[in-house]
Amino acid sequence: MRAVNTPLKGFLILMILCLATIVSKAQQAKIGQTEITKWQDGKNGALSITYDDGSINQFKYALPIMERLKLPATFFVITGGIPESKYHGKFIGRSVKTIIKESATIPTNEHNFLERCSAGGYLGYKGTISYVTKAASLYDEAKTREEGIKVMDELYRKVRNGEFQPGYQPCDEVLQEDGLTWEDLKNYGGRGYEIASHSITHASMPGLDSVNIQYELEKSKEEIRDKMGARYTFSAEVPYGYENERVMKIAYKIYPALRNRMPEPWLKEIDRASKQTPGSTNKDYIQWQRGATTKTPLSLMQSWVDTAVAKNNIWLVLVIHGVDNLGYEALQHTMLDEYFQYIKVNQKELWIATFGDVTRYMREREHSKVEHEKKDDKILITLTQSLDKIMYDLPLTLKTYVPADWKKAWVWQGKRMQRVDAAKDEKGSYVLYQAYPNGIALSLSGKEN
Numbered sequence: 001m002r003a004v005n006t007p008l009k010g011f012l013i014l015m016i017l018c019l020a021t022i023v024s025k026a027q028q029a030k031i032g033q034t035e036i037t038k039w040q041d042g043k044n045g046a047l048s049i050t051y052d053d054g055s056i057n058q059f060k061y062a063l064p065i066m067e068r069l070k071l072p073a074t075f076f077v078i079t080g081g082i083p084e085s086k087y088h089g090k091f092i093g094r095s096v097k098t099i100i101k102e103s104a105t106i107p108t109n110e111h112n113f114l115e116r117c118s119a120g121g122y123l124g125y126k127g128t129i130s131y132v133t134k135a136a137s138l139y140d141e142a143k144t145r146e147e148g149i150k151v152m153d154e155l156y157r158k159v160r161n162g163e164f165q166p167g168y169q170p171c172d173e174v175l176q177e178d179g180l181t182w183e184d185l186k187n188y189g190g191r192g193y194e195i196a197s198h199s200i201t202h203a204s205m206p207g208l209d210s211v212n213i214q215y216e217l218e219k220s221k222e223e224i225r226d227k228m229g230a231r232y233t234f235s236a237e238v239p240y241g242y243e244n245e246r247v248m249k250i251a252y253k254i255y256p257a258l259r260n261r262m263p264e265p266w267l268k269e270i271d272r273a274s275k276q277t278p279g280s281t282n283k284d285y286i287q288w289q290r291g292a293t294t295k296t297p298l299s300l301m302q303s304w305v306d307t308a309v310a311k312n313n314i315w316l317v318l319v320i321h322g323v324d325n326l327g328y329e330a331l332q333h334t335m336l337d338e339y340f341q342y343i344k345v346n347q348k349e350l351w352i353a354t355f356g357d358v359t360r361y362m363r364e365r366e367h368s369k370v371e372h373e374k375k376d377d378k379i380l381i382t383l384t385q386s387l388d389k390i391m392y393d394l395p396l397t398l399k400t401y402v403p404a405d406w407k408k409a410w411v412w413q414g415k416r417m418q419r420v421d422a423a424k425d426e427k428g429s430y431v432l433y434q435a436y437p438n439g440i441a442l443s444l445s446g447k448e449n
């Protein structure tokens with residue numbers, strides 16, 4: 001084979017080098033170019049551990065595991081059953097005696113169902129709540145609405161016939177909270193756990209009229225605010241996971257974040273009853289709720305975590321009810337220990353945070369604007385957001401491309417300073433740092449002064 005002559009060879013090499021430089025320049029980010037990372041600390045996904053019903057075993061057996069592993073969580077508690085609570089379950093409306101009397105001559109119908117159902121737990125007898133829960137659930141679906149109405153008729157007939165013992169009996173969920181105090185909850189809140197509302201009595205809200213829904217949600221919020229502080233009135237879960245339109249409309253006026261449903265246009269939701277797995281979407285985020293039952297194998301629960309790590313747009317929201325034989329679908333704490341350790345191992349890839357904090361982060365990111373400017377050897381950044389600045393005060397993670405010779409960056413925002421290491425990706429050298437979206441400009445420098 002004849003060799004290519006030397007001058008031509010040199011020319012060809014030069015051409016290839018030039019082309020390579022042009023191509024790599026095209027992929028390079030401009031110095032100062034900044035984005036808000038999808039998740040805190042530039043992680044691949046988010047995970048929130050949430051507990052419903054405030055059963056005492058959640059705090060006795062699951063919380064110490066999370067404490068050991070330093071995992072945050074959200075507890076949706078039923079406020080009315082906690083000792084020293086000011087607000088308890090009650091019916092707001094006409095006298096129940098009148099309603100009972102009326103039911104003897106006027107059958108339950110579309111017009112009086114909500115009133116009868118709202119009053120159902122407060123007729124002065126034990127054992128009536130289960131009828132209310134059942135009727136509300138049937139009434140929530142158009143195709144079983146008539147059945148729900150029949151259940152209400154049955155309840156009032158039995159009350160008129162004296163088939164119940166006098167008194168008041170709360171839901172089983174309220175009884176499972178026995179032993180929980182506000183003092184404990186304040187303590188957990190101080191340790192970084194999110195305490196949030198699950199109504200006053202674990203009411204079946206699709207069966208309640210507007211006034212009684214409002215009472216259950218508003219007064220529960222007031223109770224939490226008075227006992228714990230406004231920080232804990234951000235999130236709520238309407239009991240039984242209902243997504244009823246009428247209820248959601250009222251609830252959203254009271255709580256900024258509901259685990260039941262989030263109406264953001266940039267969020268796809270897969271609720272815990274859905275068989276769907278998070279596939280492709282044109283939305284920025286997917287909230288994927290999963291609730292393990294006693295029959296769910298640990299390997300399946302671990303695979304949810306794997307899926308969240310593998311994609312970049314999943315917020316895995318785990319829903320836990322009972323623990324150690326107390327509560328709905330009670331999971332054993334030994335299994336939870338193993339599962340939480342698995343989650344902990346994946347913390348490098350997953351941002352583990354409370355339900356409220358992940359909601360805050362996504363909303364702030366969707367409503368923020370970031371701009372950069374080069375000044376001498378510094379990079380100046382402004383981050384502004386259009387949301388309420390008191391409610392939405394979580395720092396966002398920014399990723400800024402910096403000159404290749406910066407090994408570290410000194411990031412100042414007001415009096416706050418962070419020193420961060422530079423890293424490299426295909427577009428160049430960059431730094432990740434926290435920025436408060438409060439309008440105070442940030443300054444990045446490659447040296448200390």
Ligand SMILES: [Zn+2]
Nearest residue numbers: 052053239240
């Ligand atoms: Zn519940």
